[in-house]
Amino acid sequence: MKVIVDMDRCQDHGQCVFSAPEVFRLDGAGRLEFESAPDDALREAVEEAADVCPLQAITVED
Amino acid sequence: MRRIVVVGASLGGLRAAEQLRAAGHAGELVVVGDEPHPPYNRPPLSKEVLAAEVALDRVAFRTRASVADADWRLGTAVTGADLAARVVRLADGTEVSYDGLVIATGLRPRRLDAPGQDPGAGPSRHVVRTLDDAAALRARLKPEVRLAVVGAGFIGCEVAATARTLGADVTVVAPESEPMLRPLGADFGAELRRRHQRRGVRFLLGRTVARFTGTGLELSDGTSVDADVVVEAVGSVPCVEWLEGNGLDLSDGVLCDGALRVEGRPDVVAVGDVARFPNPRYDDVPRRVEHWSIPTDTAKHAARSLLGENGRPFMPLPSFWSDQYDLRLQSFGAPALGGGDIRLLEGDLSEEAVLGYHRDGRLVGVVMLGCGGSLPRYRKLLLDDTRVPTS
Numbered sequence A: 001m002k003v004i005v006d007m008d009r010c011q012d013h014g015q016c017v018f019s020a021p022e023v024f025r026l027d028g029a030g031r032l033e034f035e036s037a038p039d040d041a042l043r044e045a046v047e048e049a050a051d052v053c054p055l056q057a058i059t060v061e062d
Numbered sequence B: 001m002r003r004i005v006v007v008g009a010s011l012g013g014l015r016a017a018e019q020l021r022a023a024g025h026a027g028e029l030v031v032v033g034d035e036p037h038p039p040y041n042r043p044p045l046s047k048e049v050l051a052a053e054v055a056l057d058r059v060a061f062r063t064r065a066s067v068a069d070a071d072w073r074l075g076t077a078v079t080g081a082d083l084a085a086r087v088v089r090l091a092d093g094t095e096v097s098y099d100g101l102v103i104a105t106g107l108r109p110r111r112l113d114a115p116g117q118d119p120g121a122g123p124s125r126h127v128v129r130t131l132d133d134a135a136a137l138r139a140r141l142k143p144e145v146r147l148a149v150v151g152a153g154f155i156g157c158e159v160a161a162t163a164r165t166l167g168a169d170v171t172v173v174a175p176e177s178e179p180m181l182r183p184l185g186a187d188f189g190a191e192l193r194r195r196h197q198r199r200g201v202r203f204l205l206g207r208t209v210a211r212f213t214g215t216g217l218e219l220s221d222g223t224s225v226d227a228d229v230v231v232e233a234v235g236s237v238p239c240v241e242w243l244e245g246n247g248l249d250l251s252d253g254v255l256c257d258g259a260l261r262v263e264g265r266p267d268v269v270a271v272g273d274v275a276r277f278p279n280p281r282y283d284d285v286p287r288r289v290e291h292w293s294i295p296t297d298t299a300k301h302a303a304r305s306l307l308g309e310n311g312r313p314f315m316p317l318p319s320f321w322s323d324q325y326d327l328r329l330q331s332f333g334a335p336a337l338g339g340g341d342i343r344l345l346e347g348d349l350s351e352e353a354v355l356g357y358h359r360d361g362r363l364v365g366v367v368m369l370g371c372g373g374s375l376p377r378y379r380k381l382l383l384d385d386t387r388v389p390t391s
């Protein structure tokens, strides 16, 4: 699974972090960091993270 | 279930369709929506989309592949339903029968009920709910244009901020004593007002619109406001007319039980802004919640209820944000329930701050002005509240 975040859109809301903390985190300065090729076992959590992103900045590819 | 019909094709309807698939519904899915566009995100409509023309694909929702095979009937309104016969009627005259029904018709803006507007005369009147509304308003928001925003809730405040940033001359008119008074309280409202005022927005508070005139508005205290454009941001009305005649309680949205089932109808659920449901996190009073997080949360739960699962009790933590100028306001929980006991938890309102809203001494909501770094901590505090029933 491939995770892509459109960093032009992301406004560091951090909602994705709550849904999939294994994949998304905010660094010390509150900026988003993420794992771009997470394990497939995390798919539902990643889909959920993409759902809850207010800017709809996250895409998930196979 | 053979066929599930979803009425309303915005955030709630889309997420319901996706969650029905995720929960195992392999039968037919029909999604009917009266807007011509595929589901798109509304929050940008009072922000980025009002500030500049934005392509539809910038605001369209990401959709899961699982709903590509749904029958999307866009640009078609549902005009009626017979819940006993399990059928909905569409504006084009066709009827669609269902085994399960999802109500996701959301809200439409309330209009000002003030006399004096001749068609074509006086200021141009707008609301902001749809992409088409935002496009029509944007076309009028030239620098120097005189804009009157009626209503000082979050949509009114956001429109004022965006228009001011574009160089419009902005006046906000509202009956309350401060903007966003009901959800946030007087101190927060006053601070928000000062920040708008510093950027040149004028406030005429504590009064209502008496009538439209040829040059703008006349207010309840006799003040006249010159305006080329008027935005009516005076709240919303649930879109439930199509459900009339079925004996439902439609007094404020669609009344649901704690599993989002429409009372007495195990084959009908409601999601999103239109659903009135109890949240045992707070009490057993059913309420509608107009927050972006709610369509997704309700869809997930309602899809499973519709498919016959008796899941865990539904007790979402509502969350909301608002962007005005460079300010980010974030809210978690139900601050409106704790408006009688507001405490400063962190920072200083004139800069960045976190306020806690308490009911009977218990923290029920947190509103943050900036302070983004503290968000996970306060969210966890609300989520971990041991007074929340867990079974």
Ligand SMILES: Cc1cc2nc3c(=O)[nH]c(=O)nc-3n(C[C@H](O)[C@H](O)[C@H](O)COP(=O)(O)OP(=O)(O)OC[C@H]3O[C@@H](n4cnc5c(N)ncnc54)[C@H](O)[C@@H]3O)c2cc1C
Residues within 6 Å of the ligand: B007, B008, B009, B010, B011, B012, B013, B032, B033, B034, B035, B041, B042, B043, B044, B045, B046, B076, B077, B078, B079, B104, B105, B106, B107, B108, B128, B129, B130, B155, B239, B242, B271, B272, B273, B274, B290, B291, B292, B293, B295, B319, B320, B321, B322, B323
């Ligand atoms: C301008 C604006 C800014 C916002 N900003 C924020 C924000 O910053 N933060 C935040 O948390 N929330 C914000 N919100 C709120 C958020 O967008 C809503 O909570 C969310 O859109 C609700 O989704 P919904 O699917 O329940 O309802 P809606 O989005 O209202 O969708 C209902 C859909 O059903 C359709 N429909 C209605 N009746 C019928 C019918 N009879 N037949 C067929 N279709 C029908 C409607 O046309 C609409 O497409 C904002 C809302 C607006 C309007």
Ligand code: SF4
Residues within 6 Å of the ligand: A005, A009, A010, A011, A012, A013, A014, A015, A016, A017, A024, A032, A052, A053, A054, A055, A056, A057, A058
């Ligand atoms: S939720 Fe969206 S906007 Fe927020 S940090 Fe994650 S990707 Fe960025």
